[in-house]
Amino acid sequence: MTVLSPAPLRQARAIAGTELRIEARAGEALWIITPFGAVALLLTPMAVGADRPLLSQLGTGMYWVVVLLFGVLVALRQTATDSPGHLAVLRMTGMPAAARLGGRAAATTVVLLAFETLLLPVMIALYQPDLAGWPWLAAALPLTAAGLAALGTLAGALVHGMAGRGTLGPLLVCPLALPLLLGATELVKEGGYGQVPWLWLLLLVTVTGIGWLALLLGANALEESS
Amino acid sequence: MNLLGRRLPAAALVLLAGGLVGAVLAPPDRFQGDYQRLMYVHVPTAWVAYLCFGLTGVASALWLWRRTGRFDRLAAASAELGVLFTGLTIVLGSWWGKPVWGVWWTWDPRLVTTALMFFVYLGYLALRRATLDPLARARRSAVLGVVAVVQVPVVHMSVVWWRALHQPPTVLKPGDPTIDHRMLAVLLLNVVAFTVFALMLLRARLRLTVLEDELATARAAEDTEVAGGVVTAPQLEGRMRDV
Numbered sequence: 001m002t003v004l005s006p007a008p009l010r011q012a013r014a015i016a017g018t019e020l021r022i023e024a025r026a027g028e029a030l031w032i033i034t035p036f037g038a039v040a041l042l043l044t045p046m047a048v049g050a051d052r053p054l055l056s057q058l059g060t061g062m063y064w065v066v067v068l069l070f071g072v073l074v075a076l077r078q079t080a081t082d083s084p085g086h087l088a089v090l091r092m093t094g095m096p097a098a099a100r101l102g103g104r105a106a107a108t109t110v111v112l113l114a115f116e117t118l119l120l121p122v123m124i125a126l127y128q129p130d131l132a133g134w135p136w137l138a139a140a141l142p143l144t145a146a147g148l149a150a151l152g153t154l155a156g157a158l159v160h161g162m163a164g165r166g167t168l169g170p171l172l173v174c175p176l177a178l179p180l181l182l183g184a185t186e187l188v189k190e191g192g193y194g195q196v197p198w199l200w201l202l203l204l205v206t207v208t209g210i211g212w213l214a215l216l217l218g219a220n221a222l223e224e225s226s
Numbered sequence: 227m228n229l230l231g232r233r234l235p236a237a238a239l240v241l242l243a244g245g246l247v248g249a250v251l252a253p254p255d256r257f258q259g260d261y262q263r264l265m266y267v268h269v270p271t272a273w274v275a276y277l278c279f280g281l282t283g284v285a286s287a288l289w290l291w292r293r294t295g296r297f298d299r300l301a302a303a304s305a306e307l308g309v310l311f312t313g314l315t316i317v318l319g320s321w322w323g324k325p326v327w328g329v330w331w332t333w334d335p336r337l338v339t340t341a342l343m344f345f346v347y348l349g350y351l352a353l354r355r356a357t358l359d360p361l362a363r364a365r366r367s368a369v370l371g372v373v374a375v376v377q378v379p380v381v382h383m384s385v386v387w388w389r390a391l392h393q394p395p396t397v398l399k400p401g402d403p404t405i406d407h408r409m410l411a412v413l414l415l416n417v418v419a420f421t422v423f424a425l426m427l428l429r430a431r432l433r434l435t436v437l438e439d440e441l442a443t444a445r446a447a448e449d450t451e452v453a454g455g456v457v458t459a460p461q462l463e464g465r466m467r468d469v
Contacts, residue, residue, distance in 0.1 A: 154373070158366050162356050171349040172370065175342040179380075210376065218369040221290055 008099040015103025020110060022079050029074045029111045037070040038122045059127025061185055067116055067144065068174065068181050074115055075108050075152020076169040097223030098216045101153055105215055108149035116141050133192025140184040143204040147180045150211030157222040179207040229433050234426040241419035248412035264322040266412055270420035272315040278308030279347065279378050286371025289364060298364040301371050303431035305350050307424055312344045327391060335384040336392035343377040350374060
């Protein structure tokens, strides 16, 4: 039996595909922001001191801080689909704003997941943290990527076309993304103690859900303003 | 236009004076001594900050629903006041924290979430300032105003969700408040006084915003040539600029 997907979902998928193709060609997130994040992980021990036990303790937290701060850059990056001409064409085709922003956020989720996955071995190699509880990363990585993508896309739409986009966007996202940082860090830590970290998992799911809900519900109002 | 009005400043003055006298006369805390008296300002400023951000959230939602300019002005004015009072809350808490906790700042969930709320609304104000078109500004800030208000319950509940250094709620909790009733009476008087004071400031800020809008409209009209400059607009005698 063939099930036809509803039009907005198809449109969102098309937008996500376009965004991913653009990223595959330009490689801004993977070839520029990821090495930048790796440099941040490399520089931190020079600032706090190359004390092996201390670095082993700091490693996981530093990783999530870098994911948050540099992930915001990934989520707020400007692509060809942000150009006024492209947006005008999308509006003329009658594409709902929620489908456009949802597609963009879905593509950003995939890119952020790749960004997190690439940075993880760098952090493990540099900091050599305790690896107990790491199976929980299977939940923490995608949920954080999805949550950050939703908040980042929302902030990107809020600051669209502004001169201070590159600075105002992160200011809007970072404080709101704190529960993601907290949830991801504690999920892995508590998992390492042999407990099932339901509370932190619930926090990550809730914040990610709220982020996506805000993005999809606020899309129309934001579309009018851009 | 009288920015402050007449009744509100008088009421605020009387209530603030009463609150100050009450704070001086209230019994000192058994352990903290006179340092505890900062509570009579710290708690009311935090309450007013919550109130202002809540108002921003409600006004933003109403703007998205009704698209009326006054809701946008209300959201902006209350966010400005909220940022002011959150800043005061942090400074006063820090001032109290040094002698009692021994540090100006600690990584307590209540402190961290309050600081984050402060930065979120600073971002809100920055967004407003950076958007020049009034309609786009109202739309963008309304969406952010609705999203950002989630921070208020998070800040309030942070002391319940994560037990740390900051004390849990004393008054806004189920059951009898765990505080001496004379202290509670003074605290409530100060809460009312600061609320009235904040309402006075809000009223003044709203009126100022109306004046700013009128000025902006007048300036825009001055710069606009009638019919592309072909027609000269009638001007009052003595105010001809091109003669």
